[in-house]
Amino acid sequence: MISSASGAPAAAGAPVATAAGSDDAPLPALEWKFSQVFGERAIGEEVQEVDIISAIEFDKTGEHLATGDRGGRVVLFERTDGRDQRTRRELERADFVGPRHPEYRYSTEFQSHEPEFDYLKSLEIEEKINKIRWCQTANAAQFLLSTNDKTIKLWKVTEKKLKQVKSLNLDSGAIQRNGNAMANSMVLNTKGFAPRLSMNGVAVNRPIPFISPDFAFPPGGFPSLHLPALWSNETALVARCRKVYANAHAYHINSISNNSDCETFISADDLRINLWNIEVNDQSFNIVDIKPTNMEDLTEVITSAEFHPNHCNILAYSSSKGSIRxxxxxxxxxxxxxxxxxxxxEPPGARSFFTEIIASISDIKFARGGRYILSRDYMTLKLWDVNMESVPVATFKVHEHLRPKLYDLYENDSIFDKFECCLSGDGMRVATGSYSNLFRVFGATSGSEEASTLEASKTPNRRVMATPSKPGSRLANLARGRRDNRRGSENPGPDLNGGVHDFTSKLLHLAWHPAANLIACAASNSLYMYYA
Structure with missing residues (x-):
């Protein structure tokens, strides 16, 4: 499944081995197992469009995971396996405490973006989250950037103690003993309010009871009368929007990327890339502009952009022509x-009507060291060495079996689907998604033939065709414009295992844990995790 760079097979093999850190025999294929699922839908349950996951991102430590959906919500998960819940007696009885794979639990969620309307252009702006990026942490707070088509927001997530009022004046026993006259004379003070924090951290006003002027204290008074007190025994995560970076993009934002200097980040749309200082939300610098003077001369658009992981002055961006700059x-x-x-x-005579469409790069990722770039086009994954520009050091064929069906894929717009890619933290393996909720894992070391096909379900090795769901929304292509002619949904065809294709069930988004063999995949509204 791996084809080395054409024309230089010997030279192409060595850099890939260097990326994996070993020139020895290729590593054995990993055995992937199901770990967790969040938001699994029942059989026959209809999925709402707003619940479909549109972005996934681990932070640099792997302790936190964030997902965004088409409804503008961001959901956060935190790692729990580091905190062993077993008692000391259970640990002593265990013969061997082996390494545990990462496990996560739901942490919190918040509404990041709302639907908007551009009155100048008469254009609706969806709340869908396009990208999420974690920022440098400060103290115990977590910072992350999220973006829809037009607006980027910086969020701060912190723990807040929930305060409640304890022993509000009289206790229940005193009210019952001295009660009817006292209870009848207690009225609500409509002007006096005591603020308190609700479960979501928002201050709400609570009316304070006070004693009516007509009330007379009984002989001996009330021995239980005392001042109310505040106490807290719970904490909750509260998300607050710290910055809003708006009005800087005329076209849809497709990428955001943090710089290694922890002070700046870039945002890219179809024709421009802007540089931001994370503390300045009203000014950005346009560093890349490919917009021609005459829009009829437009031949390519920017599809993805990424900062170098180590050098703050270097970045890469891909285009719809299949090139990386x-x-x-x-x-x-x-x-x-x-x-x-x-x-x-391309070899002479190999061009066709679909050549430029399938060559468009939908996603690029730098390897951790920054020497290698992984790119995903419609048909393949390619691994590039930054020191060799002419050919990739390795090519992984993902959709080669779909080549005879390109015309049908073009008619139902599936050929414009934008699949993401990811690398393992050690650079030894790469992964990407496919149709029928399948994803593929390839070995990136020299001579490796690892090529696993897994299904996003509780039985990943089953690879059974899922029940066709409601067709997804169409994807527009700026360079070619939006087409109004639509055929019916694609007729199923044989998949990699001799089954049937389901082009409406596509696994577009996935992420690899930075320090462990753990992959998080988004299948519609469900988040699946697998470990090896």
Whole structure:
């Protein structure tokens, strides 16, 4: 399943082995097992459009996981396996305490974006979360960036103690003993309110009872009369929006990426890339602009952009023509000239009507060290060495079996689906999604033939065709425009295992844990996790 770079097979193999950190025999294939699922739907349950997951991201430590959906919500999960819940006696009885795979639990959720309307352009702006990126932590707080098509927001998530009023004046026993006259004379003070924190951290006003002027204290008074007190025994996570970065993009934002300097980040749309200071939300710098003077001369659009993990002056962006450009911000303020261009030359006579469409890169990722770039186009995954621009060091065929069906895929817009890709923390393996809720894992070491096909379900190795669901929304392509002619849903065809394709069940979003062999996959509204 792995084809080395054409024309230089010997030279292409060595860098891949270097990426994995070993020139020895290839590692054995991993055995993937089901770990957890969140939001699993019942058989026959209809999934709401707003509940479909549209973004997944681990933080750098792997202790937290964030997902965004089409309804504009961000859901956070935290790792729990590090806190062993077993008692000391149970641990002493255990013969061997082996390493545990990462496990997560639901932490909190908040509404990040709301639907908007651009009155100048008469355009509806969806609340769908396109990307999520974790930022540098400060103290115990967590910071993350989330974006929809037009607006980026910086969120701060902290723990807050929930305060409640304890012993509000008289206790119940005193009220019962001295009660009827006292109870009848107690009225609500409509002007006096005591603020308290609700479960979501929002201050609400609570009316304070007071004694009517007509009330006379009985002889001996009330021995239980005392001042109310505040106490707290619970904590809750509270998300607050700290910055809003708006009005900087004329086209839909497809990428955001944090810089290694922990001070800046980039946002990319179809034609421009902007550089932001995370503390300044009313000003950005346009560093890449590919918009032609005449829009009729437009030949390509930006599809993804990513900062180098170590060098704060280097970033890469991909285009719909299948090329990746590496730029150095030290060369000029406007990076209209690239430092390196990664583009594979097609053999003569191989071009067709679909060549440019399937060559469009939907996602790129830097490996941890920054020497390798993983790219995903419609048909393949490609691993590029930043020191070799002409050909990728390895090509992983994902949808080669769909090549005879390109016309049908074009007619039902499936050919424009944007699949994401990810790498393991050690760079030894890569993964990406496919149709019928399948995802594929490949070995990236030299000579490795690992190619696992798994299904996003509780039995990942079963690879059984799922029941067709409601067709998803169409994806527009800026360079080609939106087409109004639509055929019916695609007729199922044989999948990798001789089964049937379901082009409406697609696994577009997945993420790899930065330090463990754990993959999180989004299948519609469900989040599945697998470990090896």
């Amino acid at each position: 590496l730029i150095d911000m030290r060369q000029s303020a406007l990076c209209d000239r690239h430092s390196k261009l990664f583009e594979e030359t």
